[in-house]
Structures are given as structure tokens and as C-alpha cells.
Amino acid sequence: MQSRSPTSPRGAAPVDIPRLLEDMFAAAVAVAQPELRVRAFLPEPPRGKTLVIGAGKASAAMARALEAHWHGPLEGLVVTRYGYGVPCERIEVVEAAHPVPDEAGLRAAQRMLECVSGLSEDDLVICLISGGGSALLPLPAPGLTLEAKQAINRALLASGATIAEMNCVRRHLSAIKGGRLAAACHPARVVNLIISDVPADSAADVASGPTVPDATTCADALGILERYAIDVPDPLRAQLKSAELETLKPGDARLSRVESHFIATPQMALEAAAQCAAKQGVDVHILGDSIEGEAREVGTVMAGIARQIAQRGQPFRTPCILLSGGETTVTVRGTGRGGRNVEFLLSLGLALNGLPQVHALAGDTDGVDGQEDIAGARLAPDTLARARAAGIDPAASLDNNDGHGFFQALGDSLVTGPTHTNVNDFRAIYIGGETATA
Known part of the structure; x- marks a missing residue:
């Protein structure tokens, strides 16, 4: 041929x-290889400790590139797709399922929240975000099971919904996305290094924005579920209607020390x-x-x-x-x-x-x-x-x-x-x- x-x-x-x-x-x-893109965006080391977190298909390679160019103490945890892990010396790499989440991703998300708890203003969190992170950090909102979230995710993938629509729903059904992970890091400084896989390079849509604010609402998420006729449990529908599952919005004080850099784009x-x-x-x-x-x-x-x-x-x-x-x-x-x-x-x-x-x-x-x-x-x-x-x-x-x-x-x-x-x-x-x- x-x-x-x-x-x-x-x-x-x-x-x-x-x-x-x-x-x-x-x-x-x-x-767009992390080994070429990460180094130029690394911040200066902090007075306190440096913690690395992240999720996505590129997160392990990003972590390895960061390790190669970071001088000083470093620790952390990133989660990537099965088969996408690479060896790192100081940053733990966990593999989980994509595009439908699994228990390994759930445990990694829980551990990540634990890792960033109790940080101080002197500490630095470097967050390595790339496409695929939505499925790889599947921590359901209170009252929602992983099984229910898996079913909704499968339905969204088959519905014809845009990536922005899918991620709007994912953010509002999560205990870690939609800025919630960054809020857990507060008052530490958070530097996001992002490899974009979404139209218009929207930080809120890459991995469903765990460390950035979200301008969409619970009402938006509910409207998307209804538009594509996706069944959700009645208690979850009630939570969305009451805005109980609202994400962090622009201007939230807990996100005041967050900065984001797109290190590679379409x-x-x-x-x-x-x-x-x-x-x-x-x-x-x-x-x-x-x-x-x-x-x-x-x-x-x-x-x-x-x-x-x-x-x-x-x-x-x-x-x-x-x-x-x-x-x-x-x-x-x-x-x-x-x-x-x-x-x-x-x-x-x-x-x-x-x-x-x-x-x-x-x-x-x-x-x-x-x-x-x-x-x-x-x-x-x-x-x-x-x-x-x-x-x-x-x-x-x-x-x-x-x-x-x-x-x-x-x-x-x-x-x-x-x-x-x-x-x-x-x-x-x-x-x-x-x-x-x-």
C-alpha cells in the first residue's frame, strides 16, 4: 500500500x-514528551517540603522528568493508566483503570487526599495533570458508590456527550475533582503543570480539574444527565438539585495560592x-x-x-x-x-x-x-x-x-x-x- x-x-x-x-x-x-517539557516550568524549591501529586496517562513520565531536574528533598504519589507507569526513585507511581475507573484508582485518590493534609504555607505541592486523570482519580461524592459512578461513566462515554459535558458531570460527582484536591492542599502553594488534551486548553477539563476552580454548576451537571437520558439514583439527583455537591468557584480563598502552566498543548x-x-x-x-x-x-x-x-x-x-x-x-x-x-x-x-x-x-x-x-x-x-x-x-x-x-x-x-x-x-x-x- x-x-x-x-x-x-x-x-x-x-x-x-x-x-x-x-x-x-x-x-x-x-x-509533547514530559522529558522535554517539564524542566522549564519547575518552580523554586520552598522553605518547607515539596510534595508531588498527579494523575493522567502522562503523569508517571512527568514525575520521572521532574525527579531528574529537581534538587532537594522530594516525595509524592501519582496515578496513571495500567501499562503507562515508568520507574521513579522518590515519587510513588500507582496504576489504575481507564476509561472506566476501578478500585485501584479509588484507593489512590483516597491516599492522595491523605498525602496533602496538614500542609503549611511554607510547603509546595507540584501537581502533574494530564488527560485520563478523570477516570484515574475516581473518588465518589458522599453517598455515591464506585459502582454507581462506573455506570454513569459508561453511559456518558456511549452517549455522544462532549468532553466538557462529561467532565462537568464528573466534577460534581467527585470528592476530589472540581478544585477539591487543591482545597485540601491549602494553605500550601500549588503549582499545576498540565499537559492539555482538551479543546481550548481548559484547565477545568483536563482530568476534570482537581486543582483548579470550576465555573459550572450542579444545575449544569443535572441538565447534562437529563439531556442524554442517563439514569442516576434519586438521592444523587436530589443532591444535585440542592447544590449540595457544588464545586469550588473562581475567587475561592482556598485556591488563592494555585497557579497553572500548560507545558504541552494540541x-x-x-x-x-x-x-x-x-x-x-x-x-x-x-x-x-x-x-x-x-x-x-x-x-x-x-x-x-x-x-x-x-x-x-x-x-x-x-x-x-x-x-x-x-x-x-x-x-x-x-x-x-x-x-x-x-x-x-x-x-x-x-x-x-x-x-x-x-x-x-x-x-x-x-x-x-x-x-x-x-x-x-x-x-x-x-x-x-x-x-x-x-x-x-x-x-x-x-x-x-x-x-x-x-x-x-x-x-x-x-x-x-x-x-x-x-x-x-x-x-x-x-x-x-x-x-x-x-
């Missing part, structure tokens, strides 16, 4: 397009990928780092843009690459294996219908698309034809939410293993050919 650009950009040697797209994905992941990753393509002489256009919506609908829209470029030279000349990031959603109606990037890619392929010289790659920069240890997949002009020749119906696969099954059967899955970072989804579409000169 090798493909080289039929007319090399700017007279250069032909470019191996599938390889270029994979190199761009690798560049996006590489620029936009940074897209720019690194664009630079990679530019070295091969291919024009790149970044469409946005926070594109949301149903994955299959975004795929259809992107196909329309690609077709206009290929056939009309509008709004960009060929050859070129369209880059985008963000977090699409999937409303699960079938019984397939997901996830949102492969659903986008399969929808894109169906809408393109074998359009010549169009290739694409989509994947999650953390190496996990949905609940599979598969980052994403690749699409080529012959993908649909190869699938049909193998007896696979692309439209039926999409209807069954089975993007992973579809691309894996063709040998087109993108498998990276744990990347130890997480700067959201990556989508690249190459449109080949040469735009005719008027």
Missing part, C-alpha cells in the same frame, strides 16, 4: 505519503507535525486544534473539504495536507470496538469513495483510541476496495461503530504502545495532485 506523490512538491523528489503522515504523528507525540503538537511536512516541501494547513462533534459527521465534512481541494483547488492548492486536532464524540449504537478516531477515518473514507491521491491518518496521541490499545489507523484511496474484496462492508462497519475491527482486518491499524503523553486527537489528510495554473 505504498504511495508516492505523483508530482513531487516544488520539484523535489517524490514523497512517501503514508510514511510522511506517520512521521508527522510521531513528531506531534515527540514534542496546538503545539500540530505545529510540530506541520514543520515535519514542511521539510518535505508539502504545504500544511492547520484547520483547528479544538474541532468537536460526532466523529462520523466531522469525517463527512472533512471529506467535502478534501474533495473541493482535489477537484477545484479551493481553498488550497494541491498537493497539501490538512491538519486538525480536538476531541470528537461517538454516540454508540452498535456493538463494535470503537473508537472515535477510526470512526472519523472510516466515515471520511466512505465519503471520499476512493478519491485518487487522498490519504489520511487519525489517531490519539496517547496511543489509545477508545478502549483499545490502538492509537488509530491509516486510510488510502484503495482502502474501501480492499475491504470489499475481503468481504468487509465499510458502511456496515461504520453503522456498528466498528472502526477498529475494520482497519485491523486490513492491517491498517496504527499501534504505538504507551506514548507517555496526551495532547488529544491528531488528524492529517493528504490531498495530492497539482492545481492547474489559471
